[in-house]
Amino acid sequence: MSEIVIRHAEIGDAEALHQLYSQPTPQRDTLHIPYSPQGQWLERLKEPKPGSRNLVACIDRKVVGQLTFAVEPSPRRSHVASFGIGVDSNFHGRGVASALMAAMTDLCDNWLRVERIELTVFVDNAPALAVYRKFGFEIEGTGKNYVLRGGQYVDAYFMARLKPN
Numbered sequence: 249m250s251e252i253v254i255r256h257a258e259i260g261d262a263e264a265l266h267q268l269y270s271q272p273t274p275q276r277d278t279l280h281i282p283y284s285p286q287g288q289w290l291e292r293l294k295e296p297k298p299g300s301r302n303l304v305a306c307i308d309r310k311v312v313g314q315l316t317f318a319v320e321p322s323p324r325r326s327h328v329a330s331f332g333i334g335v336d337s338n339f340h341g342r343g344v345a346s347a348l349m350a351a352m353t354d355l356c357d358n359w360l361r362v363e364r365i366e367l368t369v370f371v372d373n374a375p376a377l378a379v380y381r382k383f384g385f386e387i388e389g390t391g392k393n394y395v396l397r398g399g400q401y402v403d404a405y406f407m408a409r410l411k412p413n
Contacts, residue, residue: 250308252305252342254304255304256301256303257302257304258293259293261293261311262286265293265304268311268312268334270284274334276397279332279395299318299320300318301318301352302316303315303316303348303351305335305348312335312339313336313347313348314334315331315332317329317330317332317356319362326361328364328365328366329360329365330365331365333348333349346379346383349379349382350383352365353383364408364409364411365409366407367380367406367408368404368406370397370403370404371390371402371404380407386407386408387405390403391404391406
């Protein structure tokens with residue numbers, strides 16, 4: 249099995265990220281919608297939001313996963329980060345999500361003074377829930393009819409992880 253390399257996303261990754269999030273499974277399991285323009289990825293990479301980090305996972309130099317996280321800008325919540333993640337459907341089950349999560353939690357715990365990491369995940373996304381639990385995330389609540397997906401409303405869990413002592 250080839251090694252998973254985590255690095256910061258570069259402008260040249262825009263096409264690969266567009267292709268990744270154009271796949272049915274990442275669209276189903278994230279807030280991305282079909283037919284998004286490739287240019288939106290170029291803009292996101294050119295003009296990142298303040299306090300954000302955009303990581304990609306590569307296998308044999310191919311982008312196979314992406315995780316963006318941002319530390320909250322409010323002084324009262326500057327100890328909190330939130331994130332979104334997507335993995336190429338052809339690379340599920342190969343540790344891509346875990347590698348991205350390990351990189352993010354290391355940055356938050358050891359470099360950025362983040363004490364709490366938050367996420368939202370659809371209640372029927374069992375693989376994602378398993379990865380999040382593996383990294384210490386716990387369900388804190390449920391959002392009913394949180395998102396419209398394929399013409400149906402879907403609930404979501406609000407999860408968080410506190411920095412281990």
